[in-house]
Structures are given as structure tokens and as C-alpha cells.
Amino acid sequence: MQEQLDQLIRSVVTGLGFQVWGYEYRPQSESALLRIFIENEGGVSIDNCTQVSRQIGAALDVDDLIPVAYILEVSSPGIDRVLFSPEQYNAYIGETVKIRTRTPVESRRNFRGTLESVSDTHVTISVDNEQFEIPFDVVDRARLVMA
Numbered sequence: 736m737q738e739q740l741d742q743l744i745r746s747v748v749t750g751l752g753f754q755v756w757g758y759e760y761r762p763q764s765e766s767a768l769l770r771i772f773i774e775n776e777g778g779v780s781i782d783n784c785t786q787v788s789r790q791i792g793a794a795l796d797v798d799d800l801i802p803v804a805y806i807l808e809v810s811s812p813g814i815d816r817v818l819f820s821p822e823q824y825n826a827y828i829g830e831t832v833k834i835r836t837r838t839p840v841e842s843r844r845n846f847r848g849t850l851e852s853v854s855d856t857h858v859t860i861s862v863d864n865e866q867f868e869i870p871f872d873v874v875d876r877a878r879l880v881m882a
Contacts, residue, residue, distance in 0.1 A: 740769075740800050747790050748773055753783065756812040757819030759876075767805040769795075772812045779811035818877040824853040831880040834860060836873045847880065 740760060748755045748771070756772040773779055773787055788809040795801055818824050818832070827850055834846045846869065848862035857870045858877070 736800060739798070743794055743798060743800065744771060744791065747794055748787055751787055751790060753779070753787065757817060757823075759817070762801075762803070764803075766803055767801050768808070769801065769805055770808045770810075772810060772817065774812060784809040784811070814879070814881045816879050818879065821853050821855060821858075821871070824850060824858055824877070827879055828852065832860060832877055833880050834858070834869055834877040835875045836869060837875045838873050840869050840873060841867060844875075 737760070744758055745755050753773040753775050756774045758769065758771040761768040761770075769791075771787070771791065773783070775783065788807055791809065792807055795805075795807070816823075818827070824832075830850055831848065832846075832850045836844045836846075838844070840846075846860050846862055846867060848860045848867075851859040851861050851866060853859070856872075857868045858874070859866055859868050861867075
């Protein structure tokens with residue numbers, strides 16, 4: 736189902752002339768949340784988000800990919816953007832990031848510090864002069880922190 740959802744989102748968003756920055760799908764037993772982030776060189780307006788939301792919602796209803804009631808949110812990544820791929824992390828080396836993990840890494844799940852480096856498998860972050868290597872497969876959410 737994840738592959739079908741990915742394909743649907745990418746085809747609708749690019750078909751409307753936008754790029755998919757990333758998306759989060761959080762299913763639960765009786766509901767789900769689908770949050771999609773879109774980009775465009777000229778910026779993203781509320782009307783753009785509405786247009787994408789309507790098209791995605793219609794396509795999801797036709798394909799019945801989400802078997803429970805769901806909330807659909809469409810927005811731009813914004814300044815404090817969520818990071819999804821190694822390429823996105825690479826663009827922000829030296830910046831402050833906040834990372835939450837699904838499982839503990841060195842006895843902690845929340846990290847806020849400077850993004851030091853990125854590989855295919857993990858990200859290195861410096862928190863209070865201590866470096867942590869966080870595998871991508873345990874990252875629950877990562878975002879830029881613009882202070």
C-alpha cells in the first residue's frame with residue numbers, strides 16, 4: 736500500500752506542476768493522518784495547497800488506498816522544514832536540526848544540534864560538543880530549526 740500511496744501522491748502533485756518535498760503517513764487503528772509537503776520555484780500559496788488537497792483527496796477516495804477515516808493536510812515545507820531524504824539533509828549541513836527517533840540512540844530519542852555530516856545510512860549531529868550517529872531507519876522526524 737505504501738508504494739501505491741507514494742505513486743499516487745507523486746503523480747498528482749507533479750501533474751499539477753509542483754514538486755513533492757515529502758510526506759508523512761501516520762495510520763492508526765481507526766483513523767490516519769496524511770501530511771504532504773509541496774514546493775514550487777515561485778512559492779506555494781494557500782490556493783495551491785487547496786488545489787493539491789482536492790485532487791489528492793479525490794484520487795484517494797477513488798483508489799480507496801486508506802481504509803479508515805483520514806485527515807489530509809497539504810502545505811509548503813516552510814522555514815522549519817521537515818527533512819526526508821539524505822539529499823535534503825546534505826543541503827543543510829552546518830545548520831541546526833531537531834531529530835526525534837522511534838527507538839533510543841545512546842539512551843535518548845530527542846536531539847537538537849548542528850548537522851555535521853550525512854551518509855547513505857545515517858546522519859551525524861553534534862549536541863553540546865558530543866557527536867551522535869543516528870541511523871535513518873530509526874528517525875521518526877527531523878526538521879530544521881531556524882532561530
